[in-house]
Structure formats: C-alpha cells, structure tokens
Amino acid sequence: MTKKKILLTRRWPDTVEKRLSVDYDVTLNTDDVPMTIDAIGAALNDHDAVCPTVSDKLPASIFTGGHRARILGNYGVGFNHIDITAATGAGLTVTNTPGVLxxxxxxxxxxxxxxxxxxxxxxxxxxxxxxxxxxxxxxxxxxxxxxxxxxxxxxxxxxxxxxxxxxxxxxxxxxxxxxxxxxxxxxxxxxxxxxxxxxxxxxxxxxxxxxxxxxxxxxxxxxxxxxxxxxxxxxxxxxxxxxxxxxxxxxxxxxxxxxxxxxxxxxxxxxxxxxxxxxxxxxxxLPHLGSATTETREDMGNMVADNLDAFFAGKPVPNPVS
CATH class of the missing domain: 3.40.50.720 (NAD(P)-binding Rossmann-like Domain)
Structure with missing residues (x-):
C-alpha cells in the first residue's frame, strides 16, 4: 500500500519525525527556514497532508480548491496563521494540538x-x-x-x-x-x-x-x-x-x-x-519559548500524528479545529 505523502513545514523533534516516517512518505524542510506562501500553496497540490506551524502563513489565496491535500495537521494550539474559513471551504480538515501546551x-x-x-x-x-x-x-x-x-x-x-x-x-x-x-x-x-x-x-x-x-x-x-x-x-x-x-x-x-x-x-x-x-x-x-520543552514539543508532534492517523483511517480526528 502506497504511503500517504505529508509535508512538515519545519523540523520537528527527531522522535516524532521518525514516528511519522514509519507510516508516511514524509517531506522534511531540511533547511528549517519558513516556507513561502507560494511553496505551501504548491505543497497542497502534491501532498496528502500539510503540517504547518505558527511560523507559516496560510492565507485564503492558497486555498483554490481541488487540492490533493485533505488535512492540515497544525503543530500548535493557535491557528490564526491559517484562514480557517478558506481552508474548510476548499474541503480541508484542520486540526491542532490543545492541552499539551x-x-x-x-x-x-x-x-x-x-x-x-x-x-x-x-x-x-x-x-x-x-x-x-x-x-x-x-x-x-x-x-x-x-x-x-x-x-x-x-x-x-x-x-x-x-x-x-x-x-x-x-x-x-x-x-x-x-x-x-x-x-x-x-x-x-x-x-x-x-x-x-x-x-x-x-x-x-x-x-x-x-x-x-x-x-x-x-x-x-x-x-x-x-x-x-x-x-x-x-x-x-x-x-x-x-x-x-x-x-x-x-x-x-x-x-x-x-x-x-x-x-x-x-x-x-x-x-x-x-x-x-x-x-x-x-x-x-523571550523568543517565543512558551512550549519550548522537549517533552511538550514531542507531545505536540505526537498529537499531530494521532490526528493524521485517525483521518487517514477514516475515523474522527481527536482535535478538530473545523
């Protein structure tokens, strides 16, 4: 069975990247610098899932519809960097990581x-x-x-x-x-x-x-x-x-x-x-250190993975934003 293709827009804790790599065809941002809006928009068309962070911007302009991606697995509890109305209007499910932060x-x-x-x-x-x-x-x-x-x-x-x-x-x-x-x-x-x-x-x-x-x-x-x-x-x-x-x-x-x-x-x-x-x-x-402990950042990544696993298994996602 062909693995679902997912994009992580930034580097995540090593343990989480390894977990995801077992079950998915993972594209990593090896340079670990913010991706452009256009690059994220393009990724929606050639990945099954895009996993953004607060350092990304996902405005309405990139949600044109007909995307290959069906889910945004947001790494973080906040999601004001994503135009949720446009994303859901384009047929994407959006999840986040509440509680662990x-x-x-x-x-x-x-x-x-x-x-x-x-x-x-x-x-x-x-x-x-x-x-x-x-x-x-x-x-x-x-x-x-x-x-x-x-x-x-x-x-x-x-x-x-x-x-x-x-x-x-x-x-x-x-x-x-x-x-x-x-x-x-x-x-x-x-x-x-x-x-x-x-x-x-x-x-x-x-x-x-x-x-x-x-x-x-x-x-x-x-x-x-x-x-x-x-x-x-x-x-x-x-x-x-x-x-x-x-x-x-x-x-x-x-x-x-x-x-x-x-x-x-x-x-x-x-x-x-x-x-x-x-x-x-x-x-x-402080340089946005709110969730910056090893334990919390790993928990966040694992929560995204849990959301992806449920979505692709056809089950309700644990943490839907929309």
Whole structure:
C-alpha cells in the first residue's frame, strides 16, 4: 500500500519525525527556514497532508480548491496563521494540538512575571556587562508579587493554569475576564473573581496576563486606552499571540510611563522585534519559548500524528479545529 505523502513545514523533534516516517512518505524542510506562501500553496497540490506551524502563513489565496491535500495537521494550539474559513471551504480538515501546551505556557507566563517584577533581565545584563559594583541596599529594587492582583484575560486552560500557579506560589489575588462562563468545576478550588469587562480587570490589576487567541476581533484588543488602564506601576504579560497587542501603542505607553513594564514571549510580525522594545529596560523579551520543552514539543508532534492517523483511517480526528 502506497504511503500517504505529508509535508512538515519545519523540523520537528527527531522522535516524532521518525514516528511519522514509519507510516508516511514524509517531506522534511531540511533547511528549517519558513516556507513561502507560494511553496505551501504548491505543497497542497502534491501532498496528502500539510503540517504547518505558527511560523507559516496560510492565507485564503492558497486555498483554490481541488487540492490533493485533505488535512492540515497544525503543530500548535493557535491557528490564526491559517484562514480557517478558506481552508474548510476548499474541503480541508484542520486540526491542532490543545492541552499539551498548557503547563509549559503557564510556566512561561510566570517566568515573565517574576523576571519583570524582580528586574532579573536588567540584573543579568548589568552583571554580564561587568557593571555590577556589588550589593547595596537600594540597588535594582523590584516589587514583590505576594498579595498583588493578577488579572487574567482569557480564562481557558492556560489562563487557569497561570492563575493557579500565581496563587499557590505567590498568594496573588486573581480577577479575570472571559467571554463565556467558567464553571466551578474548571476552576477546581481556584479563588478567582470574574469581572464584567476587560476594562474592569485592567483597572483592578497590578499584573495583567493575556491568554486568548490571536486574529479576528482580538487583533490589537490591547490598544492605547486599555494599556493606560493598567497604570504606571502595572505590568503586562503576553504569552498568547503577538497581534493581540497594538505594539506601537505598547511602545508609546512604556516610553511615556503610562505602563510600568511588559513581559513578552510573542510579538506582532515575529521574528521582527521593534528596536524600541529591545532598548527598554522595563521589558522582558523571550523568543517565543512558551512550549519550548522537549517533552511538550514531542507531545505536540505526537498529537499531530494521532490526528493524521485517525483521518487517514477514516475515523474522527481527536482535535478538530473545523
């Protein structure tokens, strides 16, 4: 029986590539650089499945219909880089990898929070530059997280996991906004108060952490007016998607002292990061490390493989986006 032909648009963990190579005719991106939109579009015509990542762009223009490919096995939980309506309209099933990223992404949010509060990035830069003059009582004082109010925007799996860590480790008080109800069963003992609007959460919080999908109505939902509500001592954390923040408005708020600091793992238009953000001391910037542990990246790849296996066996896929 001829193996189904699949494309991985980037290099995946070795164990997953080996697993897929047993059952499929796998095309690897050996250079591990982002493929062009045209190249991905062409791959839809000569592969049975295309497996993209967040570093790819799959706009409506490539979904012309009549493709050989019948499934997009997205490597990641977020899928705003894919025009889902166009893909499904062209007859493709789209899957993703929810759940397996939850703990690592929540850990990353806490890392950003703690680094920003304790000025850890600034301290390391000073030390590495040979500028540390020794301990002194007023040197590089940050702020404690204990007793502060954490505001979560988007109380899904990752938002809940972040809030749970912050409350258990630091004793933070948690408020949140979520478009739909969050059941007591999902909160599972977490002490958190739902507020009526995003603005209410921003105004009530010392630290705001974003955990919502990118694209659509969420694009630039953190605009100048909302950033100002966090205040000059407040901190903004984003381990979700870069486009949920208006980056130019964020830079202006940080420069003008309307926002105390920002910890960012994702950026609009990444891998490009504005020079203004890089130059600021009141930012912590990570290169999209949210899910970057060996265990999680392998779990993600295996979940894609499970989706492909089910699809080609004629069974319901475990994780459909559409």
């Amino acid at each position: 939850t703990d690592c992404t929540a850990d990353t949010a806490l890392t950003l929070m703690l680094m920003l509060a304790r000025r850890a990035g600034e301290g390391e830069r000073e030390l590495r530059a040979g500028k540390w003059a020794g301990w002194r009582p007023t040197h590089m004082m940050g702020t404690r997280l204990g007793g502060k109010v954490l505001g979560i925007i988007g109380m899904g799996r990752i938002g809940i996991a972040t809030a749970r860590r912050a409350q258990a480790a630091f004793g933070m008080n948690v408020v949140f906004f979520n478009r739909s109800d969050v059941s007591a069963e999902k909160l599972d003992g977490l002490q958190a108060m739902r507020l009526d609007t995003i603005e209410d959460v921003l105004a009530a919080s010392d630290v705001v952490s974003l955990h919502l999908p990118g694209g659509g109505a969420n694009t630039h939902m953190m605009n100048a007016e909302r950033l100002a509500l966090i205040g000059p001592k407040g901190m903004l954390i984003n381990s979700a998607r870069g486009d949920v923040i208006d980056q130019r408005a964020l830079i202006a708020a940080l420069q003008d002292g309307k926002l105390g600091g920002a910890g960012l793992d994702v950026f609009e238009g990444e891998p490009d990061v504005p020079a203004e953000l890089i130059a600021m001391e009141n930012t912590v910037l």
